Amino acid sequence: MVFKTVFFIALTVVLYALILTGLFPLFVQLMLAIALGVTMAFVGFNICHDALHGAYSSNKKVNKGLGLLFNIIGANGYLWGITHNIVHHTYTNIPGHDEDIEIAPGLIRVSPEDKANKIQRYQHIYAFFLYGFTSLSWFFRKDYVKFFKKRIGNKETKHPRIEYFNLFFYKIIYYSLFIVIPLLVLDITWWQFLIGYLAMNFAEGYVLGLVFQLAHVVEDTNFPHPDSEGNIQEAWAVHQMMTTANFAGRSNLAHFLCGGLNLQIEHHLFPKICHIHYKGLSGIVKETALEFGLPYHENRNFFSALRSHYFLLKRMGKMEERV
Numbered sequence: 062m063v064f065k066t067v068f069f070i071a072l073t074v075v076l077y078a079l080i081l082t083g084l085f086p087l088f089v090q091l092m093l094a095i096a097l098g099v100t101m102a103f104v105g106f107n108i109c110h111d112a113l114h115g116a117y118s119s120n121k122k123v124n125k126g127l128g129l130l131f132n133i134i135g136a137n138g139y140l141w142g143i144t145h146n147i148v149h150h151t152y153t154n155i156p157g158h159d160e161d162i163e164i165a166p167g168l169i170r171v172s173p174e175d176k177a178n179k180i181q182r183y184q185h186i187y188a189f190f191l192y193g194f195t196s197l198s199w200f201f202r203k204d205y206v207k208f209f210k211k212r213i214g215n216k217e218t219k220h221p222r223i224e225y226f227n228l229f230f231y232k233i234i235y236y237s238l239f240i241v242i243p244l245l246v247l248d249i250t251w252w253q254f255l256i257g258y259l260a261m262n263f264a265e266g267y268v269l270g271l272v273f274q275l276a277h278v279v280e281d282t283n284f285p286h287p288d289s290e291g292n293i294q295e296a297w298a299v300h301q302m303m304t305t306a307n308f309a310g311r312s313n314l315a316h317f318l319c320g321g322l323n324l325q326i327e328h329h330l331f332p333k334i335c336h337i338h339y340k341g342l343s344g345i346v347k348e349t350a351l352e353f354g355l356p357y358h359e360n361r362n363f364f365s366a367l368r369s370h371y372f373l374l375k376r377m378g379k380m381e382e383r384v
Contacts, residue, residue: 062111062117062335062337065107065108065317065320066107066108066127069100069103069104069107069108070104070108070130072100073097073100073101073104073134076093076096076097076100077097077238079093080093080094080097080243080247080257081242081243081246081247083246083247083248083249087249087253090257091256091257091260094257094258094260094261094264095260095261095264096264097261098196098260098261098262098263098264098265098266098268099264099265099268101134101135101265102196102264102265102268102269102272103268103318103320104130104134105131105134105136105269106272106318106319106320106322107318107319107320107336108127108130108320109127109128109130109131109134109138110320110322110336111320111321111335111336112124112125112126112127112128112130112131113128113131113138113141113142113145113146114146114332114333115333116332116333116334116335116336117335129231132227132231132234132235133231133234133235133238134235135196135199135200135235135239136199136200136204137204137208137227137228137231137232139220139224139227139228140204140207140208140228143207143213143216143218144160144161144207144213145161146332147216148160148213148216149161150329150332151297153277153300153301153304153305153329154172154277154282154283154284154285154304154305155284155285155286155287155293156172156174156175156284156286157174160207160213161273161277162277162278162284164188164191164270164274164278165188165191168180168181168184168187168188168191169181169184169188169191169374170184170377170378171278171284171373171374171377172284172377173284173377174284174286175377181377181378182378182379183378184374184375184377184378185371185372185374185375185378188374191270192266192267192269192270192271192274193262193263193264193266193267193270194262194263194266195265195266195267195269195270195273196262196265196266196269197259197262197263197266198266199266199269200232200235200262204228204232205228208220208224208228239258239261240258243257243258271367272319272322272323274370275306275308275323275360275363275366275367275369275370276305276306276307276308276322276323276325277304277305277306277325278370278373279306279358279360279366279369279370279373280369280372280373280376281306281356281358281369282303282304282305282306282358283303283304284304285300285303285304298330299355301326301329301330302326302330302350302355302356302357302358303356305325305326305329305358306325306326306358306359306360306366307323307324307325307326307327307343307357307358307359307360308323308359308360308361308362308363308365308366309323309360309361309362309363309366310323310324310340310343310359311361312362312363315362315363316336316339316340320336321336321337321339322336323363324336324339324340324342324343326343326346326357326358326359327339327342327343327346330346347359
């Protein structure tokens with residue numbers, strides 16, 4: 062974890078500094094911007110995600126300090142703690158509760174409970190383009206909308222006063238680092254900057270969007286609907302097994318880049334355990350699932366998971382609106 066932390070933070074700083082030098086041709090600058098976007102996604106996966114779950118270290122101050130990186134690269138760690146750690150991990154894949162599966166309401170339908178419309182017949186084509194806007198939507202819209210909502214999922218929001226300050230303070234830091242400073246330092250036109258900034262975010266958003274979807278929105282995962290009293294019949298751990306999927310579980314490269322998010326089953330069962338232990342846990346979890354007749358959804362590699370996601374989108378796009 063220490064090596065991965067130093068590696069990904071150093072790579073982010075180096076790429077950012079190289080861009081600000083302005084010494085390279087515009088095409089090279091564009092490639093550096095794309096690489097920076099992808100690297101910031103990996104910082105989120107490998108460092109911030111564990112830190113915000115309290116899984117990076119047994120020292121709370123270390124977790125809190127590294128969790129602040131999440132704010133600096135554009136997102137809000139406090140809100141993530143609510144929407145992801147609490148709501149998503151408790152109500153995984155439950156329509157109307159898990160806002161992580163509300164990808165683009167009205168445009169992308171992933172659950173039979175979602176309202177259907179004609180345009181969704183083509184969602185298996187255009188969804189992959191929309192995933193590129195994940196980070197832009199997150200940094201400029203999603204955090205603000207969710208912060209000022211009265212409820213997130215079924216959780217009523219009442220934020221500490223300091224979080225109002227933190228929301229805007231860290232957003233200003235992000236906007237300054239990635240918009241204001243480059244515009245002041247680089248000898249480029251505004252539209253050249255805009256192309257680079259959008260390319261950086263599209264690359265980051267595409268990585269974020271795909272990894273998030275391949276963990277829960279594939280053919281074998283369930284989207285349970287609560288009964289008339291609002292209850293889910295399965296025990297929490299069983300529910301996690303039904304609604305979560307792994308991909309590329311044997312790939313060291315996938316594990317290194319995705320911060321263990323390719324082993325999402327183990328993460329959902331043990332969110333307080335550092336992701337470097339997931340590969341060791343996965344064999345035990347799979348064996349136990351088979352012993353008790355529980356599902357253990359997994360795709361052998363990234364591309365088989367991508368294929369499964371594609372076919373789920375295609376199937377959901379063809380389904381008639383639920384009566």
